[in-house]
Amino acid sequence: MNKSLRLFLVFQLLSFISYGQAILSGSVVDEVNNEPIPGAVVQIEGLETQAFTDFNGEFIFKDLPVSLVxxxxxxxxxxxxxxxxxxxxxxxxARIVFELREATQKLDEVEVSAQMKFTRDAQSPVSVQSIGINEIQRNPGGNQDISKVIQSLPGVASGLAFRNDLIIRGGGPNENRFFLDGIEIPAINHFATQGASGGPVGMINVNFIRDVDFYTSAFPAQRGNTLSSVMELNLKDGRTDKTGGIFQVGASEVGLTLDGPINNKTTYLASVRRSYLQFLFKVIGLPFLPTYNDYQFKVKHNFNRNNQLTILSLGAYDVNRLNLDRNETEDQRYLLNYLPEDIQWNYSIGAKYTHFGSKGRTNIVLSRFMLDNSSEKFENNNRDLNQLLNYNSQEIENKFRLEYERKSSTWEYMFGFGLEQAKYNTTTLDKRLPGGFELNYSADRIFYKGNIFANVIGRFADDRLKVSLGIRTDIMDFNESTLNPLNQLSPRIAVSYNLNENVTFDGNYGIYYQLPPYTSLGYKGIDGDNSDLQYISAEHVVLGSTQFWPWNAKTSIEGFLKRYRNYPFLLRDSISLGTLGGDFGVIGNQLATSTSDGRAFGLELTYQQKLYKGFFGIAAITLVRSEFQDIDNDYVPSSWDNQLIATFTFGKKFGNNYELGIQYQYLGGAPYTPFDRAATATIQNWDVLGRGIPDYNNLNSSRYGGFNRLNVRIDKKWFLKKFNIDLYFDIQNALAYSVQGPAFIDVVRDDQGNPIVNPDIPSQYLTTTLENNNGTILPSLGFIFEF
Incomplete structure (x- = not known):
């Protein structure tokens, strides 16, 4: 019997012995004071059995079949x-904690509607999507990366190069904020673009996640410094019975997660991951070798029912080295000619103390973030020759936030304040700029920030009408403008009206503010500094309606408008910072003025199907236009003007624990700026840049073609007495669809690899072009062992 046949028989045997009795327990508490709710009825959909909570709010089901419920x-x-x-x-x-809100009507019997199956926050009745851990883990093409999974939601566009940039309703990747259990985490991607938020691979271990709430407008008043989105990642607590874990091998990394009790009041989760991309890239002959590592942990301590402490941290260490032995082809030599070598590390650590009072709760949050980013590049990649780039930078944020929430059946109040110290330093030498311009400066800045916020929610007409009014302001000691709280006054109003028990009409208006990136605030070159920059603002208007269906589904339609003001206008390149951020490296470190305006508007159609008779999925269609002003103050398409985004993600659970997920994505062609061939060919420019120079006189005057992508994932799971196994096959871009981008400009070289001077124009090299195809099949196998 050969090895393959033996392996097949083993897995088939596992399939037959994976039946048994599972346990589900949990608690039901009041969301305001965390007090137990006895006598609540807990029902598992599709099963006859039910349980009642005891005097401690606890319930338990035993002898359940292995299933997803x-x-x-x-x-x-x-x-x-x-x-x-x-x-x-x-x-x-399995364990669940239900936090219930007091009803406005005191009825003698329980009232249930299709709408009640979907959690809705009166402060944010529009532009919010919620997804659970199973939806994240099995997302086709998502590779268990939360940033890629989010790209399947309405209003979210992705790039063509398999990056994790979140482009929300025509806004750039620098306009998003991320929170783990209410603690801000500024960096969630490896090899992050400094000055934005994107990167190629996510840092967050999805095994920690319980669910995610994703806001694309109607931001809660306590969440500031954002223009396009807020991602709230709600984490699980560690196991209380014993230590368990997950060993996982994915498309690009191997990882181990452990969770369990420290004592009877304290639990933990901890994980480490390391990539093996550098080995794969070396085997297939790529001229760069990235390596990433990350860790994550969460500790939760319950002093008693009224007092909790959560401590968590997330960090990464990333290294990108050049593979100088791979220089045989034109494509390899082109990449080696301009790519730098990088080392980047960061960490976030925070603590949240929660006190439950009789009528409300208080959250006290302390956090610290640090990013260290360094890059270097030498002429011909020879350290004995001219150094073209020597970049070192650090960003440090120390934050304090206090929130108090008070709730009753008809009114909710929330107010608080925040304080922050931020540090930014850099030593920058960058000769890779056209026209002989050189960046050579140092900066070491300390900033102090503050904010106050408040919100009130009223429920009227037997809870059919909900009105939320919020206010916030932020200040910073950067200049007189940023220190004036009236300049950053951020009002917001949200209204939701139930036309009937399952149809709502909703709206939101708000003005939101965000600081320019530290790379811009700390710039100090020979051409001046950016001491006059102001907060960027975005005015949002959203109107929509939602229909809830009894089969665990909802349909929604939303129209949106965003107006940007005071975006930094980059003087050297004569473009708005609002059109940058979708590439590696650093953005924003040049002279700028707060004079650029922009706008984005569109329509979203969404159908979300939660698990129902084995089916699940989400369909989202977004029509969007995004424009920013050019040097002549004329509105031109921004780099995020995809016009049409369509994503359809659906799956089915089959017998014997098989699952199939299929995702189709259409991404309308984004604008791009063509290269200036004459400027690129200039010897002075090519010797320091080694790549094409954009022709910003024709800003975003060309477009990519539309991109079709089909992602497929197949899971086979085994649930055994002591452990679970998930073996999956995932393939991104299964149709091998490719989009032709602007051809790369390269120089013609002699037999020794040296550029050849143009005999007709002695100040230029002879040039040629290389194909720029975006779209590659990315198959991967994954193995998850849970114990």
Missing amino acids: NVSVQTIGYVSKTEFEIQLTLAKP
Whole structure:
């Protein structure tokens, strides 16, 4: 019997012995004071059985079949709630904590509607999508990377180069903010673009995630410094029964996650991951070798029912080296000619203390973030020759935030304030600029910031009408403008009206502010500094309607408008910073003025299907236009003007624990700026840049073609008494669709690899072009072992 046949028989045997009895337990508490709710009815969808909570609000189901289920809870005096897609296994008891809101109507019986199965926040009734951990883990093409999964939601565009840039409703990748359990995490991607937020691979271990709330407008008042989105990642708590874990091998990394009890009041989760991309890239002959490492942990301590402490951290260490032995082809030599070598590390660490009072809760949050970024480049990659780039920079943020929430059945109040110290330093030598311009400066700045915020929510007409009014202002001691709180006054109003129990009409208006990146604030070159920069503002208007369906689904339509003001206008390149951020390196480190305006507007159509009879999925169609002013103050398409974005993601659970997920994406062609061939060929420019120079006189005058992408994922799972196994096959761009981008400009070289001077124009090299095709099939196998 050969090895393959033996392996097949082993897995088939595992399939037959994976039946048994699973356990589901949990608690039901009041969301305001964390007090237990006894007598609540807990029901598993599709099963006859139900359980009641005891005097401690606890419930337990035993002898359940291994399955993926939806669980709901109802009780008199509270709004019903459903948790979707709870995985029941033999190896690990499942646990749910339901936090219920007091109902405005005191009825003698429980009221349930299709709308109640979807959590809705009156402060943000529009432009919010919520997804659970199973939706994240099995997303086709997502590779268990939260940033890639988010790209399947309405209003979100992705790039063509398989990066994690989040382009939200025509806004740039620098306009997004991220929170883990309410603690801000500025960096969530490896090899992050400094001055923006994108990168090629996500840092967050999805095994920590319980669910994600993704806001594309109607931002909560306590969340500031954002223009396009807020991502709230709500994490699981560690196991209380014993230590368990997950060993995982994915498309590009191997990782280990552990979780369990420290004592009877304290739990933990911890993980480490390391990539093996450098080995794969070396084998297939790529001229660069990236390596990334990350860690993550969370510790939660319950002093008692009224007091909790959460401590968490996330960090990464990334290195990119050149593979100088791979220089046989034109494409390899082109990349080696301009790519630098990089080392980047960062960490975030924070603590949140929560106190539950009789009528509300108080959150006190302390956090620290540090980024260290360095890059270098030498002429001909020879350290004995001219150094073209020597970049070192650090960003440090120390934050304090206090929030107090008070809730009743008809009114909610929230207010608080924040304080922050930020440090930015850099030593920059960069000769890779056209026209002989050179950056050679140092900066060491300390900034102090503050903010205050408040929000009130009223529920009227038996909870059919909800009105939210919020206000916020931010200050910073950068200059007189940023220090004046009236200049950053951020009002917001949201209204939601139930036309009937399952149809709502919703709207939002708000003005939001964000600081320019530290790379811009700290710039100090021979041409001046950016001491007059101001906060960037974005005015949002959103109107929409949602229909909730009894089969765990909803349909929504939303129209949106964003007006940008005071975006930094980069004087050397004569373009708005709002059109940059979708590439590696550093953006914003040049002289700028707060004079650029922009606008984005569009329409979103969404259908979301939570698990129902084995089916799940989401379909999103977005029509969007995005424009920023050019040097003549004329509106031209921004780099994020995709016009049409369509994503359809659906899946089905089959018998014997097979799952199939299919995702189709259409991304309308984004604008791009063509290269200036004459400027690129100039010897002075090519010797320091080694790549094409954009012709900003024709800013975004060309477009890529539309991009079609089909992603497929197949999972086979085994649920055994002591462990679970998930073996999956994922393929991105299964149709091998490719988009032709602007041809790369390269120089013609002699037999020794030296550029050849143009005999007709002695100040230039002879040039040629290389194909620029975007779109590659990316198949991967993954193995997940949970114990």
